[in-house]
Amino acid sequence: MKKAIYTTYGSPEVIQIIDVEIPSPKPNEILVKIKAASVTRADTMMRQGIPKFGRIFLGLFKPKNTVLGTGFSGIVEAIGSQITRFKIGDEVFGEKLFGNGSNSQYLCIGENELVEKKPKNISHCDAAPICDGFLTSYNFLKEHAKIKEGQHVFINGASGSLGSAAVQLAKIMGAKVTGICSSKNIDFVIALGADEVLDYTTIKLNELQSRYDVVYDTVGKLSYNSSKNILNDNGIFMTPVLSIQILGQMILHPQKVKFEATGIKKKEELKSLLKDLISLFKQNQLQTHIDKTYNLEDLKYAHQYIETGGKVGNIVVVNL
Template sequence: MRAARFDRYGPAEVIRIEERAVPEVGDSDVLVRVDASAVGVTDAVSRSGTPWFARLFFGLRRPKYPLLGTEFAGTVERVGPGVTRFAPGDRVFGAAEVGAGATAEYVVVGEHAAVAHAPDGLDAAHAVATVDGFLTALPFLRDAGEVRPRQSVLVNGASGTVGSAAVQLAKHLGASVTAVTSGPNAELVRSLGADRVIDYTRQDFTTERDAYDVIFDAVGKRSFGACRRALTAHGIYLTTVPTGAIMLQTPWTRLFRGGRRAAIAFTGLRDSRTKGVELEQLAALVESGAFVPVVDRILPLDELVAAHRRVEGGHKVGSVVIAITDAAGPADASAADAATADDSREANGAPA
């Protein structure tokens, strides 16, 4: 089978596509023929080895996990003799463990790992585009932020993979949502459910005062210090980027201050069984029209280097998807796909 690999840290050009043996299937394993994978920030970080603290997990001097890709969507090819949840021919989507190598023609995952039956009505490319953003945004908003109905939530970086998922989830949780993005993406985030849109090229949301119960910086561009006064008296600031400052501010503001506080969630370290349950919830949300995928573009496996460059460029809208097979979905799809989000939501009775 063809699989993506890198043997040293560096730019996107260190990636190569090589031939490997199809993985063996254990008693409780599922072998998935991958139709589509996704390239996320974690893939780019693991390949580049930057920022420096990422190497504490990915390997200090050389990559500990040389096979690329975690998110996948495809069809079950074989199952181990102890598997009861899945059968050959089932359409599935999920997130493999780091190093399993989901950007490949086949990947093995545990039956009770982060894998679930794919949502009806989505091709593989659009199914895989929902995974990373949802599995990241959900624990941030639901667990760390404790978002509740009638709260005010601001999402910075609202058109990215995590941000677009956060807008939809915050709305689903009953919050009033303010989305921060650039002007060209304003209609996209409105279609995802944002009640208000701020164009960051024209307005700085941090100049507001006592405005938001939760500020979720999905791109790690604004600090707790910059956002603090925009929070309500007991508001919480969340960020996806584990800087030294946030690592100190999280325990300090929780233990020694009774007002505004900061928090980070290490979503990649959560139990894979929990993620599997959440993927089942995601499938139900997609099928009800309450959650829609946002696809930046779909590229073939041979253009994986270009996909990594796109992710590192910081201007993608939604997920960059890699088509492993023709069954992934139409090529050259873009974020314009999400322009139909309003129609999908209205047709299913969901709020636009």
């Protein structure tokens, strides 16, 4: 089978597509033939080894974990002897955070890890990024912001994977939403349900008259200090993108500044959040937007496109 790896930090050119044997599932694992897999901004940052302080965990001089990709959707091709939740032929989706990457033709994953049956009303392409954008944003909005009906949420990067998910989720949760994106994506964010959309190239935060209960910076371009003048007295700033600046602000303002790596939450907590999302997808209340699809052999071009900053919604590798 083919899989994507990187053995050194660098540009998209460091990505290699190699041939390896198809893995055999352990007694508690299923073997998934992957039909679609997510490609995210986080993948490109890991490939580059940025921010550099993150190499303490990723590997100081070269990556410890050389595989790429987390989100996936596919078909169960084989099962281990202890499997009870799945059978051969089931359509499943989920996220593999450690070990075998999802930018591959096959993947083994434990039955009790983050893997569930795919809703029948969505495609493999639509399912593959759910555990990236939707799960992360739902965790922030539900667990950190604790969104209540009538609150006002400011979403920076509203047209991206996390942002487009957050706009939809915040509206379902009863919030008023102001989205920030480039001018070319304003109509897209309005179509997602945003009440107001601002062009990031023309707005100045210190000139905004509105006050928000939550500032959710999905792309790591803002900070608490730059945003506190638009927050209500009890408002919070939150971001899934960690930096030295954000780390310092979390220490100084622990009640106001929130960061979390969603993927390292307890499996039981992630599964509970994911089941909520599955219910919403089954009811057609959520929609995944796919910007571009690539073949696995062209993965480096997917990384190049993400790094242009022009991605709208999600990027997916297909035909694996």
